[in-house]
Amino acid sequence: MLPRVDRLRAEMTIHGLDAWLVTDLLNVRYLSGFTGSSAAALITRDQAVLITDFRYAEQAAGECPGLALEMVESHWALGAKRAIEKSGAKRVGFEGYHLNYRDWSELSLILTGVRLVPQENLIGRIRYVKEADELALIREAVKVADKACEHVCGYISEGIEEREIAIELEYFMRGLGAEKEAFDSIVASGPRSALPHGKSSDRKVKMNEFIVLDFGARCGGYHSDITRTVMLGAPDDRQREVYETVLGAQEVALRAVRPGIQGGDVDAMARDFISEKGYGEYFGHGLGHGLGLDVHDGRILGMRSDIVLEAGMVVTVEPGIYIPGWGGVRIEDDVLVTDDGAEILTTAPKHLEL
Amino acid sequence: MLPRVDRLRAEMTIHGLDAWLVTDLLNVRYLSGFTGSSAAALITRDQAVLITDFRYAEQAAGECPGLALEMVESHWALGAKRAIEKSGAKRVGFEGYHLNYRDWSELSLILTGVRLVPQENLIGRIRYVKEADELALIREAVKVADKACEHVCGYISEGIEEREIAIELEYFMRGLGAEKEAFDSIVASGPRSALPHGKSSDRKVKMNEFIVLDFGARCGGYHSDITRTVMLGAPDDRQREVYETVLGAQEVALRAVRPGIQGGDVDAMARDFISEKGYGEYFGHGLGHGLGLDVHDGRILGMRSDIVLEAGMVVTVEPGIYIPGWGGVRIEDDVLVTDDGAEILTTAPKHLEL
Numbered sequence: 095m096l097p098r099v100d101r102l103r104a105e106m107t108i109h110g111l112d113a114w115l116v117t118d119l120l121n122v123r124y125l126s127g128f129t130g131s132s133a134a135a136l137i138t139r140d141q142a143v144l145i146t147d148f149r150y151a152e153q154a155a156g157e158c159p160g161l162a163l164e165m166v167e168s169h170w171a172l173g174a175k176r177a178i179e180k181s182g183a184k185r186v187g188f189e190g191y192h193l194n195y196r197d198w199s200e201l202s203l204i205l206t207g208v209r210l211v212p213q214e215n216l217i218g219r220i221r222y223v224k225e226a227d228e229l230a231l232i233r234e235a236v237k238v239a240d241k242a243c244e245h246v247c248g249y250i251s252e253g254i255e256e257r258e259i260a261i262e263l264e265y266f267m268r269g270l271g272a273e274k275e276a277f278d279s280i281v282a283s284g285p286r287s288a289l290p291h292g293k294s295s296d297r298k299v300k301m302n303e304f305i306v307l308d309f310g311a312r313c314g315g316y317h318s319d320i321t322r323t324v325m326l327g328a329p330d331d332r333q334r335e336v337y338e339t340v341l342g343a344q345e346v347a348l349r350a351v352r353p354g355i356q357g358g359d360v361d362a363m364a365r366d367f368i369s370e371k372g373y374g375e376y377f378g379h380g381l382g383h384g385l386g387l388d389v390h391d392g393r394i395l396g397m398r399s400d401i402v403l404e405a406g407m408v409v410t411v412e413p414g415i416y417i418p419g420w421g422g423v424r425i426e427d428d429v430l431v432t433d434d435g436a437e438i439l440t441t442a443p444k445h446l447e448l
Numbered sequence: 449m450l451p452r453v454d455r456l457r458a459e460m461t462i463h464g465l466d467a468w469l470v471t472d473l474l475n476v477r478y479l480s481g482f483t484g485s486s487a488a489a490l491i492t493r494d495q496a497v498l499i500t501d502f503r504y505a506e507q508a509a510g511e512c513p514g515l516a517l518e519m520v521e522s523h524w525a526l527g528a529k530r531a532i533e534k535s536g537a538k539r540v541g542f543e544g545y546h547l548n549y550r551d552w553s554e555l556s557l558i559l560t561g562v563r564l565v566p567q568e569n570l571i572g573r574i575r576y577v578k579e580a581d582e583l584a585l586i587r588e589a590v591k592v593a594d595k596a597c598e599h600v601c602g603y604i605s606e607g608i609e610e611r612e613i614a615i616e617l618e619y620f621m622r623g624l625g626a627e628k629e630a631f632d633s634i635v636a637s638g639p640r641s642a643l644p645h646g647k648s649s650d651r652k653v654k655m656n657e658f659i660v661l662d663f664g665a666r667c668g669g670y671h672s673d674i675t676r677t678v679m680l681g682a683p684d685d686r687q688r689e690v691y692e693t694v695l696g697a698q699e700v701a702l703r704a705v706r707p708g709i710q711g712g713d714v715d716a717m718a719r720d721f722i723s724e725k726g727y728g729e730y731f732g733h734g735l736g737h738g739l740g741l742d743v744h745d746g747r748i749l750g751m752r753s754d755i756v757l758e759a760g761m762v763v764t765v766e767p768g769i770y771i772p773g774w775g776g777v778r779i780e781d782d783v784l785v786t787d788d789g790a791e792i793l794t795t796a797p798k799h800l801e802l
Contacts, residue, residue, distance in 0.1 A: 188549075190548065190549045190550035190553070191548050191549075191550045191551075192548065193548060193549045194544065194545050194546065194547060194548055194549070195542075195544045195545075195547045195548070195549055195552040195566060196544030196545045196566060196568070197545075198549040199544070199566070212549060212550060212553070214550070257622075261619065261622045261623065265615065265619045268611075268615045269615065274632070278628070378503075
C-alpha cells in the first residue's frame, strides 16, 4: 500500500472516522493507482477497496494490486454500501465538494446505522506533499514545458496568430512524450496580455508588444505550468519597468520559499514589492498554487493562505501585472520546497526580448 | 431570449416550479451563452439571471445581453440566494447530479421559505433537440472530422505509433479551425482494437490488422464524433466478415432513424443484425448517443432507451464487434433526425482497406 494511505489513516484517526469514502476521481487515482474514468474507493482502518464496474475489471486488477475490488453492475453507491457494511464502519467521512446531491441522497437512503460525515480537503492536504514517484513525473512534465518554451520562442514571428502558437506549443509537447497539454494554453498578445486567462485567439502578434505564454505538460497524470512573457522587437520604458517589476517580485518570492513559512506570507512579499513600485492594483490573483495530479493542486501561495510550506510541496510562483487596455506581464516558475529552501524546477530563460 | 428558455419554462410549469437553478456549466452556457468557467443561472417565469463573480463581469455583460447579472464576491450560493429572494420563487428546481453536497447544504442553510426540488435531466432532454445555430456548429465540427479522416488515412503507414496518429489527427483538426479535439482520440490497432475505449498507445501499427480511429472536433462548443476502422494490407475472411457485419448493422440502423421511433428500437435492430450473424455477445455497448455541447449528450440510442426520436436530434450510430485478444471493428456516423427520416452528416468513406 502506498505511504499516502497511511497518511490518510492518521487523518481519519484525528477526525474519529472508521472509513473514508473517496468519490473524486483524482483522489481515487491518488490512493489506488486506478486511472479509469468511473470508480470510487473506500479506505478503512485495515483495508482499501476499489469500487468500479465490470468494464474496468481487468484494468482495476492490473493497476490496483493491493486493493480489494467491489464490482457493481449499475450504480456505484450499491458497491459502496456493500463495502461499508462488510467493513463494519459506522462513521464514514466523505468529500462534500465531490459527491453530488443525488448520489449522496441515494447513499443516505440505502445505508442503515452508518453516519456519513462531510469533511473537506482532507486528501487535498495530503496531496500537497509529493512522494518520490510523483516528483519524478512532475520533473518530467517541467522538462517538457521548458523544451517547448525554447522551441516556441524560435517559432514566434510577426503576424502569426496566437492560436497557431498555442497549437505549436501543444503539438511539440506531445511530440516530446507528454500525454497532453496540462490545460488550454494561454497565448495572449498586445492588449489581450492584460487578461490573466486570455486563452488564445486569432489575433496576430505584432512587434513591440507583450506576448504572454502560459502552458504546461501532463506526464503520467502530473502537470507542469510555466509562464513567460516575451516580445518581438524592443520594449519601451514603461514596458521595461512593468517587466522588471514582475521579475523582481518573483525573485523576492522565490528567495522566500522554504519550509515553515506560510503561503500567504510569500504572496505578501511579492505583492508588497509590486505595490511599492506603484502597480499593486494591477496584481489581482494569488501568487501561486500547488501542482500535481491537478494543475491547481491547492491554493498554497494564495492571498492570505495559512498553509505552512513543507519539504516536498511543489508550487507555482507567478506574479503578474495586468493593465486593462494596455497589456500585462506574468512570469511563472514551478518550485519544489526542499529541506532547507527551494529548488526552482523551471529552467526556461526569462529574457523579454526574443 | 433564446427559444430554449421558453421550452424550459414550459417544463417548469409541468413540474410546478417557480424557478430553475442551473449549476451545470454546460447548461448555464446553453441557456445564457456564457462561456466562462464559473457561473450559475436562475431561470424564473419572467426573468433569467446569470450569477458569476467579478472576474467575469465584462464577459458576462458581453455574452449574455438578455440576462440580469448577479455578481458575487465569494461563494455563488450567496448570489443565488439574492436572485431567488428577489424573484419571490418558492419552489426552485435544481440539478441533483450537478450540485455537490456541500453547495446544496450551504444553499439549504441560507434560504428560508424556499423549497429546493431535485429534478433530473430536465434541461438535458431539452438539449436533445438542436436549434439552428447549434446545428450549424455541429455541421462544422463534422466537416472538420471528415477532412481529418481523409488526411490521416493518407498518413498512416506501417510502423507508425498509434499515438503519432492521434497527435496528427488532433493537430490537423486544429489547423482546420477546430477549437480542440472533442475528446482524447482513440487509435487502437491489432488486439487493442478489441478495446472499445482504447485511447492510443505507443504500439506500432502493422499490416493486415484492424486500426480503429475514433475522434471528433469541437467547434464553437459543439462536437462531432466519428469512427472508422481501417487496415494496411488486406483482411482475411474472418476480418472481412466481422467488418461487413458491423457495416450491415449500421446500415440497418441508419435506415431506421426517423421521428417517432424509440431509441431502444433502433439499437435493437442493429443488435439483432449482429446477433443473427453470431457476434451478439461481442457488441457490449449502446448503439449511439446524442451530440451537442457535450460529446455524450444523452443516451438516445442506448439499449432499451425509451427516448422517442424527434426532428432536430443529432445522434451517433456506432455499432461494434469486439473479440478479446483478436480485434474489433466499430463504424460511427453522426446523424440528424429530419422531419421525414434522417440526414447522415458524416461523409468520410467506409473502406476498410487504406
